[in-house]
Amino acid sequence: xxxxxxxxxxxxxxxxxxxxxxxxxxxxxxxxxxxxxxxxxxxxxxxxxxxxxxxxxxxxxxxxxxxxxxxxxxxxxxxxxxxxxxxxxxxxxxxxxxxxxxxxxxxxxxxxxxxxxxxxxxxxxxxxxxxxxxxxxxxxxxxxxxxxxxxxxxxxxxxxxxxxxxxxxxxxxxxxxxxxxxxxxxxxxxxxxxxxxxxxxxxxxxxxxxxxxxxxxxxxxxxxxxxxxxxxxxxxxxxxxxxxxxxxxxxxxxxxxxxxxxxxxxxxxxxxxxxxxxxxxxxxxxxxxxxxxxxxxxxxxxxxxxxxxxxxxxxxxxxxxxxxxxxxxxxxxxxxxxxxxxxxxxxxxxxxxxxxxxxxxxxxxxxxxxxxxxxxxxxxxxxxxxxxxxxxxxxxxxxxxxxxxxxxxxxxxxxxxxxxxxxxxxxxxxxxxxxxxxxxxxxxxxxxxxxxxxxxxxxxxxxxxxxx
Numbered sequence: 466x467x468x469x470x471x472x473x474x475x476x477x478x479x480x481x482x483x484x485x486x487x488x489x490x491x492x493x494x495x496x497x498x499x500x501x502x503x504x505x506x507x508x509x510x511x512x513x514x515x516x517x518x519x520x521x522x523x524x525x526x527x528x529x530x531x532x533x534x535x536x537x538x539x540x541x542x543x544x545x546x547x548x549x550x551x552x553x554x555x556x557x558x559x560x561x562x563x564x565x566x567x568x569x570x571x572x573x574x575x576x577x578x579x580x581x582x583x584x585x586x587x588x589x590x591x592x593x594x595x596x597x598x599x600x601x602x603x604x605x606x607x608x609x610x611x612x613x614x615x616x617x618x619x620x621x622x623x624x625x626x627x628x629x630x631x632x633x634x635x636x637x638x639x640x641x642x643x644x645x646x647x648x649x650x651x652x653x654x655x656x657x658x659x660x661x662x663x664x665x666x667x668x669x670x671x672x673x674x675x676x677x678x679x680x681x682x683x684x685x686x687x688x689x690x691x692x693x694x695x696x697x698x699x700x701x702x703x704x705x706x707x708x709x710x711x712x713x714x715x716x717x718x719x720x721x722x723x724x725x726x727x728x729x730x731x732x733x734x735x736x737x738x739x740x741x742x743x744x745x746x747x748x749x750x751x752x753x754x755x756x757x758x759x760x761x762x763x764x765x766x767x768x769x770x771x772x773x774x775x776x777x778x779x780x781x782x783x784x785x786x787x788x789x790x791x792x793x794x795x796x797x798x799x800x801x802x803x804x805x806x807x808x809x810x811x812x813x814x815x816x817x818x819x820x821x822x823x824x825x826x827x828x829x830x831x832x833x834x835x836x837x838x839x840x841x842x843x844x845x846x847x848x849x850x851x852x853x854x855x856x857x858x859x860x861x862x863x864x865x866x867x868x869x870x871x872x873x874x875x876x877x878x879x880x881x882x883x884x885x886x887x888x889x890x891x892x893x894x895x896x897x898x899x900x901x902x903x904x905x906x907x908x909x910x911x912x913x914x915x916x917x918x919x920x921x922x923x924x925x926x927x928x929x930x931x932x933x
Contacts, residue, residue: 531892534844534918541566542573563848567855568819570881578602578855579879579887588666597665597924601854601889602877607659607669614657616876616886619695619750619860621705623729630729631659632694632707633859635672640883643688643714649818649880650714652676652687656694656707658730664862664872664925673731674707674724684711684722684738691722693798693859696729697753699780705729706780708751708761711738719745721763723781742787744772748797750860751776752831755803760831764797765789768815771796773832788832796824801831802861802871804895807912811841811858811873818880820852825915838912841893844919854919856889867926869895873917893917 541561566572585604592598605613618633635657640649655672674694677683685691690712698705704725711722720740724733740746741761749763759776761783774787796812803809808828814821825841828834842850849855856875864870871893879885897914 531918531920531923532894532916535920537845537849537919539563539574539577539846564819564852564855567852568880578877579885580604586665595922597663598922599665599890599920599924600922601891601920602856602887605667605888607667609669611669612885613659613667613669613888614884615659616883617693617859618874619693620862620874621696621698621729623698626729627662628729629661629664629862630670630696631661631667632656632673632696634692634694636884636886638884640881647714648716649883650690651883653685653689653691654687655685656691656709656733660730670730673726674733674735684720685735689713689718690716693749695749695751695860697751697759697780698729699759700757702779703727704779705733707733708749710747710749710763712747716747719747721746721749721761725781736781739782741783742772742774742785746772748799750799750801752801754831760801762799762801762810764799764815768797769793769795771799771812786832790833790835791826791837794837798858800858800861800874802863804869809861809895809912809915810835811861811915811917813853813857818878820855820857820878822851823853823858823917827912827915838915841915841917842919843916849919854889854891854917861893864925869913871895891917891919892923 541563566574567578580600580603582604584600585606586598586600587606587610589608589610607613614635614637615631615633616636618631621630621632622628623630633656635654636651638651638654640651642648643650653676655676656674658670658673659667660670661667674685676687676691677685678687680686681688690710692710692712694707694709696705696707704727707724707726709722709724711720712718718738720738722735722738724735726733741763744765745767746763746765747768749761751759751761753759759780760773761776762771762773764770765772770792771790772787773790775784776782777784791812795815797815798813800811801808808831810826811823812826813823822840823842825838826835827838828836840850842853844850845854853875856877858873858875860874862872862874864872873891873893875889875891877887877889879887894916895913897916
């Protein structure tokens with residue numbers, strides 16, 4: 466039997482003695498609260514815009530110059546002759562797009578996406594006023610006059626030698642398909658390493674982790690897959706530690722591999738591979754925080770989400786802690802960086818070798834929650850922005866002495882000839898209001914916008930180059 470509680474008070478709201486609030490009063494109170502909230506949001510937005518203007522005015526003149534984006538007006542030519550099977554497969558019964566032209570090795574616009582040697586960066590040639598200019602998508606030669614082979618790469622700044630080391634996939638071999646439906650690939654050759662003092666002139670330090678030629682059961686056998694190598698230095702052990710994506714030709718192994726060396730230029734000794742935390746791992750990166758703790762970030766669950774977790778103190782394994790982030794968003798190619806205590810990340814969609822839209826994300830804690838801020842690309846044209854300037858993220862380089870300024874590293878993949886994949890390096894600036902409401906903060910942008918600016922050619926501020 467239900468017994469009524471005689472001491473329970475009525476649930477109506479009391480406004481004053483002897484009266485009760487009507488429903489309309491409650492509704493109008495909520496409306497007033499929402500109006501105040503909207504007013505606060507508007508004032509906060511104006512303050513953030515004002516702060517962005519002050520931010521831009523305080524920048525070094527050459528940095529402000531990098532924020533003056535360039536536009537592209539590319540006209541798609543009428544079809545000429547037979548289209549390549551790759552492009553034809555992507556566009557049955559629909560209008561040709563710039564991405565179709567990009568994937569078509571017979572396109573009349575091929576020179577736009579993959580310029581010839583006339584615009585090559587050659588640090589050993591007297592380029593006059595063109596010295597130290599980056600040409601996104603152009604051929605980039607090392608000090609020996611050969612195209613740089615460091616794809617899907619990462620950057621290590623070695624404080625002991627004040628030198629940058631660029632590690633990446635060495636793909637100087639023929640492109641082929643392991644089977645009819647297989648992705649374009651190059652046999653594993655190894656991890657290439659290049660060194661520089663100025664981020665423009667690169668010396669080839671050789672292959673620092675080499676493929677296994679005979680043992681077919683080895684992770685590094687040439688028939689397998691080695692992608693996205695990243696290297697960090699362990700201050701406690703004095704070792705240089707490399708993490709990489711390890712897979713078989715069918716991408717079913719889905720693991721990470723670890724190698725170690727006493728020197729940044731190797732040779733690196735391969736230790737083992739594993740599925741971190743017991744999950745698939747494909748596109749991945751590692752990030753070393755200010756406190757020396759390192760983290761592994763990888764695409765998992767058929768690339769539907771990212772996983773993130775700390776490494777052990779020696780950087781040779783993962784700890785049990787792991788968080789799932791960007792669940793259901795199908796993101797890959799993560800590139801992390803940190804600014805004023807906030808963690809940022811650039812990711813790409815999952816479309817194989819075809820370019821797609823980048824997104825930027827931010828978090829107060831590296832373990833999350835992470836919020837998506839939108840497409841960071843500015844300039845070019847709409848298709849350039851939606852295709853991340855026809856490139857895919859791989860790393861973000863901090864520029865010491867220029868707060869809020871970075872270099873966005875990306876690969877412009879060439880699935881017809883992977884050895885001719887190009888590098889797209891562009892200025893990345895943190896500053897200004899976010900360009901879309903965020904999920905967890907009632908629409909108030911907690912963090913400044915991340916912007917990647919398109920330029921046909923650009924160079925770092927002179928003061929930074931001289932200081933290096």
